[in-house]
Amino acid sequence: MSNSIKRAFTRNLGTICFGSLFQAIIKALRFFTGDGRKKSIIACIIDYILQIIEKLIGYLNDWAFTFAALTGEGFVQASRSFINLFKQRGWTAIxxxxxxxxxxxxxxxxxxxxxxxxxxxxxxxxxxxxxxxxxxxxxxxxxxxxxxxxxxxxxxxxxxxxxxxxxxxxxxxxxxxxxxxxxxxxxxxxxxxxxxxxxxxxxxxxxxxxxxxxxxxx
Structure with a gap:
């Protein structure tokens, strides 16, 4: 447990920050489009699309962080490895x-x-x-x-x-x-x-x- 906590605050800290950055950007974009949601249907559509993207990124982050914690890979490599592994194993449906x-x-x-x-x-x-x-x-x-x-x-x-x-x-x-x-x-x-x-x-x-x-x- 102590080694995992130490690695989370040192070597894997960049992975956590980089993965969370995408969600922060999407949340910021949703905040800026929220004011015009009642005035424009386009803003409402954009906010809905951003909401879907935010959920997809959050779902991917959860699995990528788990894979990175187990293997020690970076966020991008862990995301690719996770997707490829589960495609090869046929675990997507599961x-x-x-x-x-x-x-x-x-x-x-x-x-x-x-x-x-x-x-x-x-x-x-x-x-x-x-x-x-x-x-x-x-x-x-x-x-x-x-x-x-x-x-x-x-x-x-x-x-x-x-x-x-x-x-x-x-x-x-x-x-x-x-x-x-x-x-x-x-x-x-x-x-x-x-x-x-x-x-x-x-x-x-x-x-x-x-x-x-x-x-x-x-």
Missing amino acids: INDSIVGTTLMFINLGIGIISAAAGGSIIYITMIQSPEKHIAVICVSLISFVIGIFMSSIITTLLTSCVRTVFVCFALNPAALGATHPEHLEKLTKVWHKFYPEEFTTSGYANQFKEPPVYSQC
Whole structure:
């Protein structure tokens, strides 16, 4: 952990800054076109296009930063290596079908609702009966909801980065996972075989990792 933090603030600092520069430029352009959005339909179209570009750059940055952190490459080279690797391995469809982000979003929402219910219940039980009691319960519930989502999003953001790291590591060298955690490799290959048979065949690992046998249940 200490070596990763040290490298992030030294050798890979330029990679982080360079990747973030593109998003900063797009955000600045959107800011300048925002004033004329209500006056001109052209400005509205430009802002919409910039919004799409901003999301694409942000998506690419997330994966490029992960690849750069694992390999030590620069931002441009890491972006190219990441795209080429996942094209060769046939993992583009797998990334597009990833529901991790949606799942974590529902988790954040659920934690927010639980926090709101807990905060509102505490105020409702402990506060004496008064005309302001219901207002206080609503206010505390809303505040607890926001705090719950905020605190949960911190953890889920870390989990999202972990999932990206697993994607990249498994695409780079799945055999390394088998050397340390063979049971995890077996589970991943079984799921890969089951849900993405074509991608597994074109990935280049079909000969290395044979399809697990299917046992009939008695």
